[in-house]
Structures are given as C-alpha cells and as structure tokens.
Amino acid sequence: MRFLHTMLRVGDLQKSIDFYTSVMGMTLLRQKDYPAGEFTLAFLGYGDESDHTVLELTYNWGVSSYDLGEGYGHIAIEVPDVYKAADAAKAKGAKILREAGPMNAGTTIIAFIADPDGYQIELIGADHQRG
Known part of the structure; x- marks a missing residue:
C-alpha cells in the first residue's frame, strides 16, 4: 500500500495551478476534463506519480468557492x-x-x-x- 494523493476542490483551476507551480514549486503532471461529469482534474507534485504522493485539484464546472468547514487542517x-x-x-x-x-x-x-x-x-x- 502507499499514499497516492490528497484532493482539494478549487474555485478557479488555473489560479490554483499557477499558485501550486509558481509559489509552491510543484509541476503540473496531468490534467483532464470530464465533460459528462462537468469537472476537471489536475494532478501536481514534486515528482512522478509512480513514486511520489501528489496533489489532486478538482474543479467542478461553475462552482467558484467552497465552505472549507471545520474538519480540514492543512x-x-x-x-x-x-x-x-x-x-x-x-x-x-x-x-x-x-x-x-x-x-x-x-x-x-x-x-x-x-x-x-x-x-x-x-x-x-x-x-x-x-x-
């Protein structure tokens, strides 16, 4: 077993990709639109997914913000x-x-x-x- 990724829902996918690549130094590893489900997934990280844990950003089309709630830490x-x-x-x-x-x-x-x-x-x- 191994830890694959952490997923965050984002309101502006490009803005988030820019942040994680420019500010945090990650690389955009892959990105795919899912028109039938009206969402896009982007995977970023510090190395190839085959041997590194990565960050999955999920953009649900038309949703610009989320209530982060009290359960999320960091x-x-x-x-x-x-x-x-x-x-x-x-x-x-x-x-x-x-x-x-x-x-x-x-x-x-x-x-x-x-x-x-x-x-x-x-x-x-x-x-x-x-x-």
Missing part, C-alpha cells in the same frame, strides 16, 4: 529553510497566515500560508522530525 510541505520559503511565497503574493518561527510549545520552525481558495499550507523545516 497540507504540510517540507522546505530546507522556512524563513526563506515564507519570504519567497510572500514575494509571489501568497497570503501569510503565520510568519515563520518556532511552533507553539516546541522548537520546530514552521509557517502557514493560504492557497487561492483559503486552504492552509504548513511550511515546515527539514529537521521537523528532530524538533
């Missing part, structure tokens, strides 16, 4: 330097939800940003398993 992305990654994301227009710094009651360096739909992304230092 996606965590490991970065070499959280301070630099947060600054780079901010420079590209990403909304910073929590500036880079030590986590509450710990030493691991984290930051939180939001994607265009408001989904939270935690940037976490590469040494997170030791902190």
